[in-house]
Amino acid sequence: MKRLPQAALLPDGRRLHLQDGPIDLIVEADGNDADVRAAYRAAVQRFTGLLDELCEELGELRQAADPERCALSGVVARRMHAAVAPFAADYFITPMAAVAGAVAEEILGAMRGVAQLTRAYVNNGGDIALHLCGDEAFTVGLMDRPDDFGLLRTILIRANDPIRGIATSGRHGRSFSLGIADAVTVLARTASQADAAATIIGNAIDLPGHPAIVRVPANELQPDSDLGARLVTREVGALAEHEIEDALEAGIACARKLLAAGLIEGVALRLCGETVVVGTRGIDARTTRPVRGETSKSLMHA
Amino acid sequence: MVTEATPAAIGDKIRCDACPVMCYIKPGAAGACDRYANHDGQLVRVDPHIVLEQTVSHGGRLVPFQATGDWDGKIVHEPSIFVTAIGAGTTYPDYKPAPFIVSSEIDGVDMVTVVTEGIFSYCGVKVKIDTDRYLGPETATVRAQGEAVGHVTTSEYGSQMLSLGGVHHLTGGSKKEGRVTCDALMDLSNCKPVELTIDGGATVVVQAGCAPIVNGVAEERMRVGCGSATIGMFAKQWQGKVDEVVVVDDHITGVLSEHQAGKLLDIPDTGIKMKGRRSTPGRYFQVAEPGTGWGGTRISDPLSVLGPFDPKTARPGMTMLMVSTTGEHAAYYELDEALRPIEKQMPLDLKLSVERIQENCEPALCTVLFMGGAGGSLRAGVTDNPVRLTRSVKDALTRVTSGGAPVYVWPGGGITFMVDVTQMPAGAFGFVPTPALVAPIEFTLKLSDYAALGGHMDFVRPLASLKDSAEIRPMPQIPGRRA
Numbered sequence: 001m002k003r004l005p006q007a008a009l010l011p012d013g014r015r016l017h018l019q020d021g022p023i024d025l026i027v028e029a030d031g032n033d034a035d036v037r038a039a040y041r042a043a044v045q046r047f048t049g050l051l052d053e054l055c056e057e058l059g060e061l062r063q064a065a066d067p068e069r070c071a072l073s074g075v076v077a078r079r080m081h082a083a084v085a086p087f088a089a090d091y092f093i094t095p096m097a098a099v100a101g102a103v104a105e106e107i108l109g110a111m112r113g114v115a116q117l118t119r120a121y122v123n124n125g126g127d128i129a130l131h132l133c134g135d136e137a138f139t140v141g142l143m144d145r146p147d148d149f150g151l152l153r154t155i156l157i158r159a160n161d162p163i164r165g166i167a168t169s170g171r172h173g174r175s176f177s178l179g180i181a182d183a184v185t186v187l188a189r190t191a192s193q194a195d196a197a198a199t200i201i202g203n204a205i206d207l208p209g210h211p212a213i214v215r216v217p218a219n220e221l222q223p224d225s226d227l228g229a230r231l232v233t234r235e236v237g238a239l240a241e242h243e244i245e246d247a248l249e250a251g252i253a254c255a256r257k258l259l260a261a262g263l264i265e266g267v268a269l270r271l272c273g274e275t276v277v278v279g280t281r282g283i284d285a286r287t288t289r290p291v292r293g294e295t296s297k298s299l300m301h302a
Numbered sequence: 303m304v305t306e307a308t309p310a311a312i313g314d315k316i317r318c319d320a321c322p323v324m325c326y327i328k329p330g331a332a333g334a335c336d337r338y339a340n341h342d343g344q345l346v347r348v349d350p351h352i353v354l355e356q357t358v359s360h361g362g363r364l365v366p367f368q369a370t371g372d373w374d375g376k377i378v379h380e381p382s383i384f385v386t387a388i389g390a391g392t393t394y395p396d397y398k399p400a401p402f403i404v405s406s407e408i409d410g411v412d413m414v415t416v417v418t419e420g421i422f423s424y425c426g427v428k429v430k431i432d433t434d435r436y437l438g439p440e441t442a443t444v445r446a447q448g449e450a451v452g453h454v455t456t457s458e459y460g461s462q463m464l465s466l467g468g469v470h471h472l473t474g475g476s477k478k479e480g481r482v483t484c485d486a487l488m489d490l491s492n493c494k495p496v497e498l499t500i501d502g503g504a505t506v507v508v509q510a511g512c513a514p515i516v517n518g519v520a521e522e523r524m525r526v527g528c529g530s531a532t533i534g535m536f537a538k539q540w541q542g543k544v545d546e547v548v549v550v551d552d553h554i555t556g557v558l559s560e561h562q563a564g565k566l567l568d569i570p571d572t573g574i575k576m577k578g579r580r581s582t583p584g585r586y587f588q589v590a591e592p593g594t595g596w597g598g599t600r601i602s603d604p605l606s607v608l609g610p611f612d613p614k615t616a617r618p619g620m621t622m623l624m625v626s627t628t629g630e631h632a633a634y635y636e637l638d639e640a641l642r643p644i645e646k647q648m649p650l651d652l653k654l655s656v657e658r659i660q661e662n663c664e665p666a667l668c669t670v671l672f673m674g675g676a677g678g679s680l681r682a683g684v685t686d687n688p689v690r691l692t693r694s695v696k697d698a699l700t701r702v703t704s705g706g707a708p709v710y711v712w713p714g715g716g717i718t719f720m721v722d723v724t725q726m727p728a729g730a731f732g733f734v735p736t737p738a739l740v741a742p743i744e745f746t747l748k749l750s751d752y753a754a755l756g757g758h759m760d761f762v763r764p765l766a767s768l769k770d771s772a773e774i775r776p777m778p779q780i781p782g783r784r785a
């Protein structure tokens with residue numbers, strides 16, 4: 001019997017929720033009813049079996065990527081490889097670093113292939129692929145904590161911006177991080193590129209050898225982790241202000257490099273309540289509340 | 303938790319076959335999906351509450367689910383039928399919201415990215431300790447490891463109350479005070495024992511769901527009632543078996559022959575003379591200083607609450623039972639020729655009445671309610687944050703839960719709630735060095751047709767085994783804040 005993914009509209013009647021194994025997508029398309037319906041149908045269709053496709057090459061996807069050659073055959077797998085390849089010469093990175101973004105792109109592509117949509121997104125656990133036409137725009141909010149309803153920053157993405165992908169990486173997520181960042185949110189041309197870059201920048205925000213940071217070999221937590229025995233961050237204890245700055249500086253340096261290379265369009269780095277933004281394109285000045293680092297006292301209380 | 307798939311074991315690891323990722327999962331760990339875990343070598347579907355907890359710690363907003371089976375491609379659906387992932391205790395197991403939820407409702411923002419956990423700087427615990435023993439004066443400072451973590455607050459029926467934590471102790475004092483407060487709150491909330499000392503009072507070990515240990519002695523029973531109530535409850539059982547009964551109580555000491563209950567039974571006067579302040583007939587306040595002795599007083603000799611018997615009424619050979627409100631202390635006396643009470647062996651039927659008092663006392667427990675607020679001071683402290691943001695979020699909620707447990711949401715501004723920590727999953731609380739507590743909180747959208755919930759859940763995902771599992775806790779419907 002073929003395993004079918006979960007597919008359901010959320011109660012707002014607009015958004016589609018798709019889930020299969022570890023993949024969890026929230027999808028929304030704007031357009032006329034017939035187009036939206038066709039787009040959602042295409043999304044469900046493309047999603048069915050996608051996890052199986054990926055798993056056929058899972059062994060290879062978990063290996064460090066070759067910066068020159070790609071031996072993968074699946075279209076999503078190849079996209080994952082393409083996204084991480086620019087980093088593979090300088091860093092340890094596997095195609096898995098771009099899996100979420102690459103899947104989001106694939107579903108978005110399937111929707112766009114069958115329907116005229118003015119605006120659409122596929123949100124794969126925070127790694128988001130966007131589609132924008134004409135005068136359309138998306139406002140993306142960065143939220144600090146679920147118990148606050150205010151937004152830390154907002155990012156306005158217009159159709160004429162090059163940004164079509166957003167990804168967040170950090171030590172709180174479901175996947176492991178080699179660094180200590182709470183969150184690195186990257187804006188890039190594609191979701192898979194944003195995904196890979198967020199991983200790299202997140203790893204760069206680090207204080208190697210710091211005693212307050214608890215690290216554990218990844219494979220002790222997940223025996224088949226693509227990170228093998230590499231130490232991943234489990235806990236970050238109290239850090240001095242200058243240490244937070246040092247760690248963020250390392251991330252900023254990495255981010256600038258990627259920005260200069262055209263691999264990302266912008267990034268927000270976040271560590272222990274401090275937020276730094278690198279690259280201004282797309283990042284709107286508007287905030288609905290002050291950044292925590294600037295007014296730490298008033299925002300310390302939920 | 304429910305065993306579902308049939309995993310292969312490799313050493314202590316198991317291999318999950320729920321999906322083609324085929325994760326190897328170590329004991330105590332979950333697979334890549336966070337849905338399946340290795341529990342003592344068994345592949346289990348992770349407890350729904352833990353899924354919730356992780357969802358919240360990933361910053362997820364919980365959203366209700368379409369309950370009518372696989373999506374049929376229709377854009378329009380019946381809004382009257384949906385199931386929440388949580389809140390009802392039973393859960394739709396396959397639903398795990400993405401950490402970052404897109405929502406166009408919030409202030410014109412299309413996407414909301416949540417990156418950290420549910421942190422409560424404004425939080426504390428209210429501790430109810432079922433004991434009449436004197437723990438300390440009202441408003442006295444309560445300490446853990448020597449640091450002030452809270453205070454004694456107004457007592458309740460048969461119980462002493464402590465109010466611990468709060469933003470003042472967490473962030474307003476020294477660094478150590480904050481850390482110790484945070485630790486104490488977290489341990490209490492996670493149902494671990496915490497030793498507290500009260501300035502000018504007792505040392506008490508508090509553990510949610512367990513008996514309090516006051517000055518090294520475990521409390522067994524909550525009093526059956528105040529001294530006066532005890533007289534009222536047992537007067538008939540004492541009639542004809544003893545001439546006088548005194549129920550010693552720190553609050554209201556009762557005297558059978560003077561009490562309304564005794565009068566109604568025509569129990570004759572005994573010439574007893576009580577110390578303390580008479581409230582109404584047979585009811586005395588302040589017969590002794592509060593303490594950890596008889597009936598929450600400091601006395602060990604109950605006769606010390608009596609003055610000399612009135613020779614006009616009393617006669618030699620009269621009998622008297624003195625008993626505490628828990629039946630834990632009791633003594634039997636007879637008046638000698640000089641009308642002095644002399645302790646004698648208690649007759650069997652009186653012993654039985656004391657045992658009856660004990661039997662009617664409920665076990666003494668410590669209960670811990672976690673209380674936290676979300677979004678309250680956000681409004682006050684951040685003026686450019688529109689009030690309608692909070693309001694719109696609140697209006698959309700019908701139910702708030704914490705780790706799947708029902709909560710009481712205080713009326714008024716903000717979202718300030720209380721939850722019984724024993725109803726929450728083990729280890730539900732964490733902390734951040736702020737210091738502040740990390741607690742799960744879930745917002746579940748309105749259910750129009752709660753009655754249909756069970757059936758729909760089965761329809762969404764028929765899991766026969768789930769239905770019969772003892773580990774799925776059905777939870778009573780919590781009345782919505784707004785219908």
